[in-house]
Amino acid sequence: MKRYFLLLGIVLVTGTLMVISAGCGGSGTTTDTTAPAGNTTGTQGGAQKSASVTIENFAFVPPTITIKKGGTVTWTNKDSAVHTATADGGDFDTGDIKQDQSATLTFDKTGTFSYICTYHPNMKGTVIVE
Numbered sequence: 001m002k003r004y005f006l007l008l009g010i011v012l013v014t015g016t017l018m019v020i021s022a023g024c025g026g027s028g029t030t031t032d033t034t035a036p037a038g039n040t041t042g043t044q045g046g047a048q049k050s051a052s053v054t055i056e057n058f059a060f061v062p063p064t065i066t067i068k069k070g071g072t073v074t075w076t077n078k079d080s081a082v083h084t085a086t087a088d089g090g091d092f093d094t095g096d097i098k099q100d101q102s103a104t105l106t107f108d109k110t111g112t113f114s115y116i117c118t119y120h121p122n123m124k125g126t127v128i129v130e
């Protein structure tokens, strides 16, 4: 009986140590670099720091994104045609984005910025900076 409890004690201690070390390792190695990949949550409540927009089939996807002030937006062009993301009011312009290339801009001003592609003005998008 005593041996059983001793074994149980060792198992408990070992288990606790593993939990502690796992907890430390987990919080210490968390990286923010993978966050932008989850851009599908852009329409939910809290604005994310940064967002990604895919340009494909002559459209910005998603057409409207919301980010926090000081955050970035990355546009990636999946079309063979060259596109731009150019603000209507001249607040920003990515310049030409060729196929499989991307451009990232930082937004330091709050507001709602609608933009188009200068080559295809029917392509419309909006960046909301909160």
Ligand SMILES: [Cu+2]
Pocket (backbone or CB within 6 Å): 081, 082, 083, 084, 117, 118, 119, 120, 123
């Ligand atoms: Cu275009």
